[in-house]
Amino acid sequence: MKVTIDNLTKKFGDVVGVEDLTLHIDDGEFVAFLGPSGCGKTTTLLTLAGIYKPTAGVISFGERIVNQVQPKDRNIGMVFQSYALYPHMTVFQNIAYPLKLKRVAKNIQHERVQQVANVMGIGNLLDRRPGQLSGGQQQRVALGRALVKEPDVLLFDEPLSNLDARLRLTMRGEIKHLQKDLGITSIYVTHDQVEAMTMADRIAVMMGGHLQAFDSPDELYSRPKTQFVAGFVGNPPMNFVSVDVSRSNGAFIAQADSLRLEIGQERGEAPAGYDGAVVMGIRPEDIQISGAGDIAGEIFIVEPLGREDLIDVRVGQHSFLLLASTETQYQTGEQVKLRFDMEKVQFFDPQTEKSILWQQ
C-alpha cells in the first residue's frame, strides 16, 4: 500500500507537533522516521494511525484519503514502545483481539493466532499472561498482534528501545526480515540512528517538527544535505570545526587558528567562494593517527570500544573524535600526529546550516 503524506501539519493548541510535512512512501517500502525526542516523529505516526486528526494536509493510503477515517477502519497494525499488551488477557486473547473485533470465526481465529505465534516463536506461550513474559517475548506478542490482521501498513513506535542491547540486535534483524518477507509497507519511528540505518530503505530525518532529509541511508551518510543530518547520522558523530577556506596557488586551504588543511579541488571550490567562516565537518573514521600526519595534537581521552578505541584529540583549542585500532595502546596526554582524509570532508553554511557541497 502506498502511503502519501502531503503538507501535513498537526498542532496541539499553539504547540506545533509537525509542520508542512510531505512524504511519499512506496508500496512495500520500509521507512524510518529518525530524530531526537520531541521532533514530531511520533506525532506523525499517530496521525497516520488515525489517533490524531491532522490540522492541515492530506494523508492517503493508496488512492484513499484517510484524514477522517477512524483508526479501526484503516487496517493498520501498530507496535508500541511500551508493547501496550492487555494485561488481563492471555497471549492468545491478546493476539486474537483484532480478529475478534473483526468478527472472524472462532476456528479461523485459532488457526491464524497459532500460525502467527509460531512465526514469532511464541507458539508455546499462548496461555500465559503478559506479566509472566520477558521483555523480548512481550515484544513478539505485540508484533504478532499487529501482524495477525494482515495490515496494509505497519507502524512501529520505537519498538526496541525497552529491550536490552543484545536482544535489540536480534529483533532488529527479525523485524527487517519479516518486513521484507511480508512486503508490508512499514513506518518505523526511532531516535536510534543505528536502527534507522540498518533497517530502513529510506530514512526521514526530522527535527523540530520539520523534515530535514528523506533519503537512503548511504546517501544520508555520505552526502548529508544539512549540518543537523550530518551530525545526527553516524556514530560516533561527525566532528565540526569552523574554518576559513581560501584559494592559494591553485590549492584550497582550510584554516582555523593553527590548524591548516589542504583540500582537493572537488570539495574545496564551493566553500572557497564563501565570504567568512564556514563549518567543516569530518567523520571520526576519516581521521587517522599517523606518523606521516601533519597536524600535531594531544590525546585527551581514550575510550575503548572493543573493536577500536574512540579517541578525543585536542588540536589547539579544537577537539576531534577519531577511531584508532586497539593494537597501538595510546595513553592520555600522549602527543600524536593526525592525518585528515580531505576527500571526505563536508562544508556547511554557518547561517542556514545547509550543505555547501550538496544543494537540494
Add this chain to the structure above:
Amino acid sequence: MSLRGELFDRSKVKTEEVSASLQGELIDALRLGVISMLVLLLAGFLLSGVIGPLFALGSVEETVTDVLTRLAWLALPFVAYIAAASVARRYTWSDTPRALGLALTSTVLLFLLVSAGHYAFDYGVFAPRPSLQMTLSQTEAGIRVDAIAPGGAADIAEMQVGDVITAIRRDQVDLAALNLRLSQSEEDTPLRLRFLRGDEELQETVRVAIDSDKQLRALLPGLIIGLVFTVVIVFLPGQWAPYIALVGLLAPLLVGYFWVIVATFSYRTEGLIPLDSNDNFGGFTLENWESIFVGNIAGLEFNIWPILMTSLAIAIIMTFVVLLVSSMAGYALSRMNFPGRRFFLSFTLILHGFPAITLLIPIFIVLLRLGSIPIIGELIGFNTAGGIAMVMVAFQLPLGVWLMKGFFDNIPWDMERSALIDGASRWRTYWEILLPQIRPGLLALGIFAFIGGWNAYIIPATYSIGSGVSNLPVFLNELIDETAPVDWNQVAAVGLFQLIPIFIFFIFAQEYLLNIYAGGTKGSS
C-alpha cells in the same frame, strides 16, 4: 594531585571511639536516660507552662494540655528506663548477666534520681494527700492504730495507739474502704470514726488533713515496677515492639467489639463480664437475637426483613450507580479535553468538602417536588428508597469521580491507542480494555459506596419520616429512642446484626482483591 588529596584525606574523618568498658557504658545509659527525661520534662513544661496558658488566654476551656502534662510526668521514668535498657540490649543474648547488670544498675540510679526529684517537689508518692496522720493496720477485730503523728489530725481528735476502728458512722469499714473514703475526702472533711478502746465503744470525729507523708517506704513498689519493666525491655524481642504499640493503640476498639459480641449473648453485663440475675458469672442467652426475628423488642413491634431489604436496596443501588457514573466521568476527565474540564475537576473537589447536613432542607424540597411527578416520583421522590439512594449517590460521587480519574490516569495512553488500532470502538475499549484494568479501584470504590449506603443514617432518617421506609441504622436509633429503659444488650444485638452483611462482603472482597494482585495483571510496563 591536589584534587585527590582534598577528596580522599582520611585524616579528616574522625572515627568514633567505642566505649567498651562497663563503666563507660553505664555512663552512656545514664546519659541517654537523663536526656530522655529532660526532653519529657521540657515537653511537660511547655504544655503546662506555655501552651496551656495560651489556651486559657483565649478563654478556651480544655483539659488536653493538663492530661498530656500528667502523662508526660507519668511516662518520665519509664522512658528513661527504656533509653537506658536500649544500651544494654546489645548484650542481651551474647552476655546476659552483663546486660541485666547494666540495665538494672542504671534503672536503680535513674529511679533514685526521679525519686529525689519527686521528694524535692512533693510529687508522685510524696505528693500531699488527704491523711488522718496515723499509722493503721488491718486486724481481725478491725483497723488497729499502730502509731499517731504528734500534733496531727488523729492526735488532735485524741485517738490513741491501740484503738481498733470498726466503722465510719454506721458503715462497717476495713482498711481498704477507709483508704478509699480518705482519698475521696478533702481538707477538713470530718470523718466520724467508731472504734473500740479496750472493751469500750467510742466515737470520735477526725478532720482530714492534707499532708505530704514523706516515707521512703512508699518508694518500694515504684522501684519494683521499674526493675520488672526494665527486665522486660531488655529481653523483649525487637520485632514485637510495633505489635505491642499497635495492640496498645487498638485496645479500646478491640474491647468495644468484644463487649458488643459478649453483650448480644447475655442478659446483662458488668464491664466485659456477663452476669446472671444473681450477679454471678454466666447468664448467656439467645433471647436478644431471637427477639430481632420475632419482631418485638421491649414492646416495640417491627418486622426486621423489610428494614433489612431497605438497607440492602439503598446500599446496592448506591454501589451500582456510583460505580457506573464515577467510572465514566473519571474516564472522560482523564482522557478527554472539553471546555470546563478544569473547572469541573476543582468544583467536584469543593463539593466533596461540602458538609451534607447544610443541604438537608433544600434537598428535602427537591425530593418533595420530585415526589409529586407521576411515575418518577414513585422511584426517586420523597420517602422512597430510590430517592434516598439518589441523594447518597450525589454525596459519594465527587470522591468516586476523583478516585476513578486517578486510576484511569495510570493506564498508559498506548493501551487505549493500541485497542483503537486493533479495531475497537471507543466504547468497546472502555469496557473490554480499560475497565478490567481498574478493577481494584472499582472494588475499593464499590466497598466505600456499599458501606456508605448500608450505614447511612442522616439522609434516610430525614427523608423517610414516619413511614415504612427506614433502614437498619434508623431502626437502631428508634430502638434507643422509643424503649425505656433501653435494653443495651438488645441494641448490641441489632448492631451486630447490621454488621453481618458487611463481614460477608469483606470476606469475599478481600479474596477477590488478593486474587487480582496474585494474577500479575500489573504486567507489561
